[in-house]
Amino acid sequence: MTEMTLVQAVNDALRTALQSDDRVILLGEDIGKNGGVFRATEGLQARFGEQRVVDTPLAEAGIIGTSVGLAAGGMKPIPEIQFMGFIYPGFEQIVSHVARLRMRSRSRFTAPMVIRVPYGGRIRAPELHSESTETFFAHTPGLTVVTPSNPYDAKGLLLSAVQSDDPVIFLEPMHIYRSFRQSVPEEPYIVPIGSAQIVKPGRDVTVITWGAMVRDVLDATAKVEATRGIEVEVIDLRTLAPWDEETVFASVNKTGRAVIVHEAVLNLGLGAELAARISEECVLQLEAPVTRVGGLNVPVPLFQLEDLHAPTHARIQRGIDKVLDF
Amino acid sequence: MHDESPHFADAVITTQTGVDTAKETQSLGPFDIPATIEKPEDVQDELLIEIYRQMALLREFDRRSVRLQRAGRIGTYPPLEGQEACQVASTLALRKADYVVPTYRDYGAMMVHGMPMEHILMYWNGRPEGAVIPQDVHVFPLAVPIATQLPHAAGLAWAAKLQGRDEVSLAFFGDGASSEGDFHEAMNFAAVFKLPVVFFCQNNQYAISVPLSRQTATETIAEKAAAYGVTGVRIPGWDAVAVYRAVRDAVVRASRGEGPTLIEALTYRYGPHTTSDDPTKYRPLSEAESWRERDPVETLRQDLNRYRLWDDAKEAELQEWIHETIQAALAKMESLGPVNPLELFDHVYAKLPSHLERAKAEFLTELSHEQTKGDAQ
Ligand SMILES: Cc1ncc(C[n+]2csc(CCOP(=O)(O)OP(=O)(O)O)c2C)c(N)n1
Numbered sequence: 001m002t003e004m005t006l007v008q009a010v011n012d013a014l015r016t017a018l019q020s021d022d023r024v025i026l027l028g029e030d031i032g033k034n035g036g037v038f039r040a041t042e043g044l045q046a047r048f049g050e051q052r053v054v055d056t057p058l059a060e061a062g063i064i065g066t067s068v069g070l071a072a073g074g075m076k077p078i079p080e081i082q083f084m085g086f087i088y089p090g091f092e093q094i095v096s097h098v099a100r101l102r103m104r105s106r107s108r109f110t111a112p113m114v115i116r117v118p119y120g121g122r123i124r125a126p127e128l129h130s131e132s133t134e135t136f137f138a139h140t141p142g143l144t145v146v147t148p149s150n151p152y153d154a155k156g157l158l159l160s161a162v163q164s165d166d167p168v169i170f171l172e173p174m175h176i177y178r179s180f181r182q183s184v185p186e187e188p189y190i191v192p193i194g195s196a197q198i199v200k201p202g203r204d205v206t207v208i209t210w211g212a213m214v215r216d217v218l219d220a221t222a223k224v225e226a227t228r229g230i231e232v233e234v235i236d237l238r239t240l241a242p243w244d245e246e247t248v249f250a251s252v253n254k255t256g257r258a259v260i261v262h263e264a265v266l267n268l269g270l271g272a273e274l275a276a277r278i279s280e281e282c283v284l285q286l287e288a289p290v291t292r293v294g295g296l297n298v299p300v301p302l303f304q305l306e307d308l309h310a311p312t313h314a315r316i317q318r319g320i321d322k323v324l325d326f
Numbered sequence: 327m328h329d330e331s332p333h334f335a336d337a338v339i340t341t342q343t344g345v346d347t348a349k350e351t352q353s354l355g356p357f358d359i360p361a362t363i364e365k366p367e368d369v370q371d372e373l374l375i376e377i378y379r380q381m382a383l384l385r386e387f388d389r390r391s392v393r394l395q396r397a398g399r400i401g402t403y404p405p406l407e408g409q410e411a412c413q414v415a416s417t418l419a420l421r422k423a424d425y426v427v428p429t430y431r432d433y434g435a436m437m438v439h440g441m442p443m444e445h446i447l448m449y450w451n452g453r454p455e456g457a458v459i460p461q462d463v464h465v466f467p468l469a470v471p472i473a474t475q476l477p478h479a480a481g482l483a484w485a486a487k488l489q490g491r492d493e494v495s496l497a498f499f500g501d502g503a504s505s506e507g508d509f510h511e512a513m514n515f516a517a518v519f520k521l522p523v524v525f526f527c528q529n530n531q532y533a534i535s536v537p538l539s540r541q542t543a544t545e546t547i548a549e550k551a552a553a554y555g556v557t558g559v560r561i562p563g564w565d566a567v568a569v570y571r572a573v574r575d576a577v578v579r580a581s582r583g584e585g586p587t588l589i590e591a592l593t594y595r596y597g598p599h600t601t602s603d604d605p606t607k608y609r610p611l612s613e614a615e616s617w618r619e620r621d622p623v624e625t626l627r628q629d630l631n632r633y634r635l636w637d638d639a640k641e642a643e644l645q646e647w648i649h650e651t652i653q654a655a656l657a658k659m660e661s662l663g664p665v666n667p668l669e670l671f672d673h674v675y676a677k678l679p680s681h682l683e684r685a686k687a688e689f690l691t692e693l694s695h696e697q698t699k700g701d702a703q
């Protein structure tokens with residue numbers, strides 16, 4: 001076991017993948033010599049060479065598009081997009097080809113790849129460096145979307161993603177890249193895709209969240225629990241598509257109350273889908289309408305106001321109060 | 327299909343794989359407009375002096391901004407030191423109605439064309455006021471996603487052409503941007519519709535850590551113009567007069583209806599990509615030092631001295647003006663109170679839809695709640 005930050009765990013998983021499978025190739029902007037703008041690929045080019053850890057031209061359509069061909073041709077690409085806000089030149093490739101190659105060729109060709117994307121705000125970064133648009137990908141059939149909330153899961157989920165037969169969008173929450181350390185096994189291990197984790201059990205309210213928001217939710221709920229004498233169950237969804245209905249429904253059936261918290265803007269955020277499905281499946285157990293707490297329905301602002309755009313602790317607490325006081 | 331022909335394609339592929347590491351740093355020249363040696367006869371003394379004054383101001387502004395970032399008084403900042411001639415001499419070749427279409431690094435060009443300095447500081451300080459462009463200033467908002475501003479410049483030029491206005495768009499971009507599809511599409515549109523636009527590439531040799539040899543297998547960026555039917559010009563970007571001449575001539579051609587120009591200016595950013603970057607990871611310090619030998623600001627000052635247009639007294643006076651100008655802008659930024667959170671809802675739509683009206687009201691109530699709670703503690 002080694003104490004690692006989330007970004008170090010990503011690095012460790014990438015090293016493991018490169019070491020254990022010759023077909024693995026990393027490609028992206030500034031990932032080689034520079035080790036990535038977040039240092040997620042630090043040291044990997046020096047160790048595995050320029051053919052396997054590749055600085056590409058500055059072109060996201062090129063990065064994702066060639067990854068389709070690389071994957072179909074027998075390689076295992078792990079492209080990096082520098083920030084979520086810059087994925088759009090590659091969006092057509094993702095939606096029209098990455099997600100559909102299997103279906104379009106009736107499984108004759110497939111495009112298993114892991115597209116790594118730092119996302120989320122609250123790091124005082126410049127404009128368009130703070131997006132949480134996971135919905136675009138979760139909305140696209142054929143894609144698997146994953147996001148870890150801690151170093152242990154980061155390594156385990158990334159290694160799962162590399163083994164997947166289908167393309168995975170691997171979202172890395174920048175806000176907690178370095179904010180805490182955790183013991184991470186040196187040997188390879190898997191955290192299964194498609195399984196949520198109950199990070200804190202409780203009997204009165206279920207709060208479902210993911211990524212950097214998990215820690216905010218734990219902090220915010222601790223206060224509500226203390227003042228109201230209740231117990232909150234917190235679920236880290238971990239896989240956003242296809243998400244773990246079983247764990248979520250079982251929890252809500254137990255507590256009768258559900259709040260979904262995400263940094264993405266509220267309107268058509270993943271919370272909308274979760275709320276709809278919970279309402280359909282848990283209707284007889286629900287004591288209150290499902291509530292969502294999300295980013296304000298306006299573009300992510302320049303950084304002075306970004307903390308107010310994302311769910312604040314006060315807004316999270318009010319969401320919990322709302323389902324309790326219904 | 328059974329193919330007996332030799333595998334020419336394979337042969338081509340083997341010779342082209344990998345990057346020619348011997349070519350990591352690109353050779354300078356040849357240039358379509360050479361570096362200046364003689365006192366230019368086609369550039370008036372007053373203009374030469376003005377170019378120098380603005381370049382010197384920009385240099386000091388840039389150094390000051392880096393220090394402000396280090397002290398936590400502004401956010402992440404992308405320095406441009408080394409690229410002053412590219413931004414100042416180019417923009418001073420414009421007429422007021424012409425448009426500057428910038429990237430994040432082109433606040434120098436923005437300021438020269440009328441964007442207030444304090445707005446630039448506020449922008450990098452994460453304040454919405456920093457995004458305000460005065461009504462009569464023909465500067466487009468700076469683009470952060472690489473190359474995306476280039477089709478906008480073509481569109482602005484197209485609108486001017488369609489409406490019979492003599493307005494040329496000057497779009498800035500970097501060497502890295504030449505790899506994005508938007509660059510190629512913009513060039514193509516500009517040429518097909520013969521638009522009055524000038525694409526000005528500041529080839530500073532790097533896209534963050536990635537050297538030019540990784541962006542393109544061609545020797546130059548200027549030569550890409552030929553593929554689109556655009557005029558391509560390559561210039562020494564440290565030479566203010568060469569920059570001025572290239573843009574001036576391109577604007578004249580554009581305005582006469584002779585179509586777009588691609589200018590590739592060779593230059594170098596001495597500092598990091600942004601204040602979050604560490605350039606020692608990817609290039610030797612000596613490289614920046616060798617570029618400083620043809621420093622744009624120093625070169626022009628020495629030339630002005632040589633032409634007897636400048637002296638130490640004038641320099642001292644200039645430095646004082648620069649200091650005061652920057653202090654005044656900084657004071658304006660720092661006199662502002664906290665950003666009004668309600669600004670989050672402004673300018674999202676022409677008229678705020680009712681669901682956002684409600685969200686705004688709710689947000690306001692929440693804020694005042696927290697305010698009172700905070701005050702009580
Ligand atoms: C579409 C897109 N991809 C990636 C980035 C991240 N990024 C910001 S600046 C930069 C390098 C740009 O290099 P260049 O075009 O040469 O301009 P320079 O920064 O050197 O002025 C990159 C990759 C971005 N802003 N937009």
Ligand SMILES: [Mg+2]
Nearest residue numbers: 500501532533
């Ligand atoms: Mg560059």
